[in-house]
Amino acid sequence: MTPVLRSAAPLAEVVRGDLVESVHLGHLVALDASGEVDLAVGDPSTVIWPRSSVKPFQAVAMLRHGLSLPPRLLALAAASHNAEDFHLAGAREILTGAGLDESALRNTPDMPVYPPAAFAWQELGNGPASITQNCSGKHAAMLATCVASGWDTETYLDPAHPLQVAIRETLLELTGDDASGLHVTVDGCGAPLFSTTLQGMARAFGRLAGAPVADPASPEAEVARAMSGFPEMVGGTGRDATDVMRAVPGLVAKDGADGVYGVGLPDGRALAFKVLDGSPRPRPAVLVAALEALGAGDLPGADAAALDRVGRSPVLGGGAPVGEVRAAFSSGRTS
Numbered sequence: 001m002t003p004v005l006r007s008a009a010p011l012a013e014v015v016r017g018d019l020v021e022s023v024h025l026g027h028l029v030a031l032d033a034s035g036e037v038d039l040a041v042g043d044p045s046t047v048i049w050p051r052s053s054v055k056p057f058q059a060v061a062m063l064r065h066g067l068s069l070p071p072r073l074l075a076l077a078a079a080s081h082n083a084e085d086f087h088l089a090g091a092r093e094i095l096t097g098a099g100l101d102e103s104a105l106r107n108t109p110d111m112p113v114y115p116p117a118a119f120a121w122q123e124l125g126n127g128p129a130s131i132t133q134n135c136s137g138k139h140a141a142m143l144a145t146c147v148a149s150g151w152d153t154e155t156y157l158d159p160a161h162p163l164q165v166a167i168r169e170t171l172l173e174l175t176g177d178d179a180s181g182l183h184v185t186v187d188g189c190g191a192p193l194f195s196t197t198l199q200g201m202a203r204a205f206g207r208l209a210g211a212p213v214a215d216p217a218s219p220e221a222e223v224a225r226a227m228s229g230f231p232e233m234v235g236g237t238g239r240d241a242t243d244v245m246r247a248v249p250g251l252v253a254k255d256g257a258d259g260v261y262g263v264g265l266p267d268g269r270a271l272a273f274k275v276l277d278g279s280p281r282p283r284p285a286v287l288v289a290a291l292e293a294l295g296a297g298d299l300p301g302a303d304a305a306a307l308d309r310v311g312r313s314p315v316l317g318g319g320a321p322v323g324e325v326r327a328a329f330s331s332g333r334t335s
Contacts, residue, residue, distance in 0.1 A: 004276065007043035010328035011275060012282030016315050017322055024282040026259065028273035028329070030294055031202050033210070038269070039293050041329045044199040048274050051187065051256030052080045053201060054171065054194070055138055056208055056223050061170035062141055063219035065163070066148030069094065069141065074226035075233035077141035080255065082236030083112030083121070083132040090233065091131055094140035098147040105130035106157050107139040107189040114236060135189035137233075142191075159184055159192040168194050174207055174220075175200030188257060201262050202272035209252040209264025224264070227252050240284050240310050247306035248296050253287075261287055269294050282325050285313050289327030 007027075014022040027042030037044060059067075059078040069077060073090050081087040095101055110133035112118040121132055130136060142163060146153045151162050158164065172179050175196050183195035196204070209228075211220035227234050231245035234254065241253040250266030259275025261283060271290045275282055288311025291297070297304035315323035 008276050009042040011286050013328045015323040025276040029199050029202050030271040033268035046198050050196045051260045053254045053256035053260045053262040057171050058167050059223045060219045061167040062145040067145040071226035072230045075230040076137035079137045079234045080134040082114030083117045084236050091136045091140045098144035102131050105139050107133050107135050164192045174204035198272050202270045205262040205264035206268045206270030210268030224252050243310045247303045249301040285325045285327050
């Protein structure tokens with residue numbers, strides 16, 4: 001049996017009318033502030049590719065090695081952005097500050113992920129470009145880190161490059177995962193991608209989000225404050241990561257491709273999940289149900305109604321709601 005399939009359990013059900021039409025399997029873990037498992041669905045020890053959910057920890061590594069950005073741009077360094085105008089301006093600002101331009105970017109050219117931004121970009125006669133690919137803020141920050149540390153900017157995507165070695169070491173430190181189980185591949189944007197366990201990723205998000213209180217001068221705290229302070233830079237219009245960070249002060253959330261998600265709360269509690277089929281469809285419902293299980297809506301300043309809206313995913317029939325996508329686990333401690 002494929003390892004990620006082993007022990008997978010229902011995360012979400014798609015209900016149409018009075019029947020469950022589809023079920024999304026996966027793995028989910030929620031940790032208390034001490035890092036102990038508080039809620040588990042499936043197998044928290046499952047090894048996954050964290051995809052773009054790893055970006056906050058890449059940003060921590062960059063800060064440790066000379067990157068210096070204002071919070072707004074640091075949030076963009078940890079982003080999978082929509083390529084709205086303010087995202088593109090921010091990525092260019094990072095490059096200009098390092099004495100570089102768009103030609104230095106080595107990420108895969110792509111169109112904006114946000115349809116209105118893609119339409120506007122095409123209206124100008126443009127096609128896929130590195131600057132409009134959703135990881136351009138991260139790549140611009142990687143280049144700025146190389147300039148600050150005196151590292152080569154041409155080969156910054158080589159797994160043996162000092163930047164990528166630093167990212168690997170930082171990720172292992174924050175996740176607490178065993179280096180002997182580490183896998184390495186290439187992410188969609190062209191950057192090296194290191195595996196984590198699901199529980200390790202949750203542990204890293206708890207450490208990140210809890211850092212402003214536990215270690216306020218640390219790079220982890222700097223990244224957490226930037227992301228929660230400028231959530232629109234992390235995703236953008238209509239993005240669930242942006243919306244949940246707006247709903248809960250101090251919360252840090254980062255989505256990833258293929259159904260991956262990581263979230264940390266300001267008191268150090270955290271969660272991570274992987275949708276087995278990689279679909280984004282169940283993500284909002286699973287995300288909000290897990291946050292409700294952790295009591296995120298009861299945190300100081302939280303907008304529980306806004307959080308609830310993020311989790312609503314209606315199923316349409318004839319253009320009208322006839323069902324919903326709903327979490328398949330309860331707020332009780334499920335195994």
